[in-house]
Amino acid sequence: MIETIQTVKSKIEAGESINLELPKNGMLHIEKPLPYICVYRFKNDDPYFAGLLKTQASYLIADAELDISELLKEISISVSEKLNAFLILEMWPVRTAHDAQFGIFCPENKAVATIASLKKGFEKIKKIYPGVSAKVINTKNRQRGDLAPLMNVDESKESGSLIIGIAVPAIYQNTAEEEIYSLFYRRFYSYFSEIIKRAAFEFIRVQTSNPFGHYLMLGKTKLEKVTLNADSLLAGISEEMSFLLRVTPVNGTTEWENFQKNNFTKVPAFNYRLISIDPERKKRELYNIPLEKIKDPTIAYILRDKRLEIEKQLTMLEERNTINFRYIGQSLYGKIEDRVIVAANQILEKFPDQDSSEEITALSCHDFARRAQKELDYYQKEFPETPLCLEIRKDVNGIMVSQSSLLISDQFTLDERRCDALIQHEIATHIVTYCNGRNQPLKQMYAGFSRYDQLQEGLAVLAEYLVKGLSINRMRTLAGRVIAAESMVKGASFIETFNLLRARRFSDYTSYYIAMRIYRGGGLVKDAVYLAGLLDVMDYLKKxxxxxxxxxxxxxxxxxxxxxxxxxxxxxxPPVLPRFLQRDSVRVRLEILRHGIEVTELLE
Incomplete structure (x- = not known):
């Protein structure tokens, strides 16, 4: 232990992280010099209770027979010399049937703000477990009853430390049968993790020379190997799946011509790319990823959420061109909210006709590609590690982004007035966020969190507004997608939805194109997220x-x-920002949004 103490002392003095195994499955983990540590002394190793401490960036888990007092004193003294004080939170589980009371054992009138934060935090667990309460006990004995104190009062003072004991009711466990309520445990340790950090921050704020500006800065700063491996495996499956490409028709233009020839009475027969993966095997790979070993509550939640999304997408690929595809898609993208349907109808009521007031200068796919390439060249310098490319292809409809590639249909034409807006939508939003995500340690930052499409598309449409390229026809199209998605969800056929759009004064081709996107694969409500995302971003900026x-x-x-x-x-x-945000006119429009306007006012 003497050698361990010397190692710990030198690492703290050097500001280095500490990750030391102790005898009998013990562990000392300190990611950075922090003025607090969570301590758990066990007689019978409890991995679930130990997991609560492992959500923190500073913890000591040790066999109760191991004397850790001198080690704690050295940690306390070394940190106190830098930050003036040190907090030791000793915790232990309480397994009394029907007992849901947290006990906070502390000296009277010491660290009042910290104690209050703990009590308030524990009582908030009532949101997920109504019977919870918290009791403050003023006492000199701040350890489990069958253990000796970590330090006596004089030793604590000499080392510059304060010890607070916390008895934690094991409400995540069936005491009689020793079963763990796994789903509840995940929520419990998320709450517990935040409560401890908030309380530690109150101690730091009041008692120390505080170098931390926010309680979240006390959290873990390093990703464990198990986390990085799981993240990488999930991202790999997501990218290999190429979900949107596999549910987008490759014969949209040909079927439009056939649809016209049949006087819009015969449902188009869409063809799709062959699926080159085995969804069943990929699902097996998904659930072989040991997410239960990830102790960081935030990242564990993100990865579990993404795994569920990938599983649904794999099932959708299996069910492509069946009614089940639609139903699973609705569970994936969520119900179309009433506020979105209301906004769509408001847009179509305010702008009942397509705008054809000015002569249009049409750009070909090659004209657009030349202008887009200039923007790609600029961002290639910002992201030298990620190759950015552009392709004109026969097997895409319109324009789309796949990772860091801009894909343009060889049949694509564009109103010149919309050129800048579309570049900022596709390149300055979709490609820039992908490249920024590539610069992060978590691969989900570029592969995409669960249901990332809504914010992505809302942010992209916002870019169109900010560069003064959001047209009446564009807004009508976003509204039309919502109307079409709602129509499909209510059971309308492709032709019924097509005719509904024509009745709302969309052109024949626009009605077809919207309906094609909504009914692709068997029915995909994803296109409703463009307007929903725009409303989200407008509300976000207003706040x-x-x-x-x-x-x-x-x-x-x-x-x-x-x-x-x-x-x-x-x-x-921090991200690399789109260069269009530097424009004075964009700053003016952002200020307008921050004051709050209605979605129908974006065109005024």
């Missing part, structure tokens, strides 16, 4: 949130708080 955060990778609006947490923890790096 004064940080636009730059949205460019760090590919995720959904409900993941933003997690991204900000990972940024506080220095896991996610």
């Amino acid at each position: 004064g949130r940080n636009l730059e955060t949205l460019y760090t990778g590919k995720f959904n609006i409900n993941h933003v708080d997690m991204i900000e947490e990972l940024m506080h923890r220095n896991i996610v790096k």
Whole structure:
């Protein structure tokens, strides 16, 4: 132990991380010099309770027979010399049937803010377990009853430390049968992790020379090997699947011509790329990834959520061109919200006709490609490690991005007034967020979190507005996609939805193209997310949130708080921002959005 103590002392003085195995399955883990540590002394090793401590960046787990007092004193003294104080949180499980009370054992009138934070935090667990309570016990004995104190009062003072004991009811476990409620345990340790960090931050804020600006900065800053491996495997399966490419028709143009010839009475017969993967084998690979070993609650949640999405997408590939494809897709992308349907109808009511007020200068696919290439060349310098490319192809409809490639149909034409907007949509949003994600340690940042499409498309449409390229026809198309998706969900056929769109004064081809996207694969409600995402981003900006955060990778609006947490923890790096944000006119329009406007006012 003397050698261990010397090693720990020198590492703390050098500001290095510590990861030491102790006898009998013990572990000392300190990622960075932090003015607190969580301690668990066990008589019978409990991996689930130990897992609660492992959510922290500083913990000591040791066999109760091992004397760790001198080790803790050295840690306390070394850190206190730098930060003026040190907090020791000794924790132990309580397994009394029907007991859901947390016990907080502390000296009277010491670290009042820390104690209050712990009590308030534990009582919030009522949200997931109604019977929870928390009791503060003022006492000199701050350890489990059958153990000796870690330090006496004088030793604690000399080392500059404060010890608080926490008795944790094992409500995540069936005490009688020793079964773990796995789903509840995941939620419990997420709550527990945050409670401890918040309480430690209160101690740091009041008692130390605080170098931390936010409680999330106390979180883990390093990703464990098991986390990186799991992330890599998930990203690999997601990329290999190429879901959207495999559910997008390759004969859309030919079927449009046939649809016209048949006077819009015969349902198009769409063809798709062959599926070169075995969905069943990929599902087996998915569930062989040991996500249960990941102790970081935030990243574990992100990866589990993504695994569920990939499983649904694999099932959809198996069910392509069947009614089951549609139903699974609805569970994947969610119900079309009433607010989105209302906004779509408001847009079509305010702009009932297509805009043909000005003569259109049409650009060919080659004209557009030349302009897009200039933008790609600019970002290639910003992201030298990621090759950016452009292809004109026969097997795509319109234009799309696949990873860092811009794919353009050889039949594609474009109103010149929309050229800049489309470049900022596809390159400055989809490709830039992909490249920023590639620069992050988590591969999900570029492969995409679960349901990332909604924020991605909302952010991309926002770019169109910011560069003054959001037209009436574009807004009508976004609204039309929502109307068509709702029509499909209610059971309408392709031809019924096509005629519904024509009745809302969309051209024959636009009605066909919208319906094709909605009914592809057997029915895909994904296109409703463009307008939903735009509403999300407008609301986000109105709340004064940080636009730059949205460019760090590919995720959904409900993941933003997690991204900000990972940024506080220095896991996610600041992004390279689209250069169009430097335009004065864009800054003016952003300010307008921050004051709040209706979606129908974007064109005014």
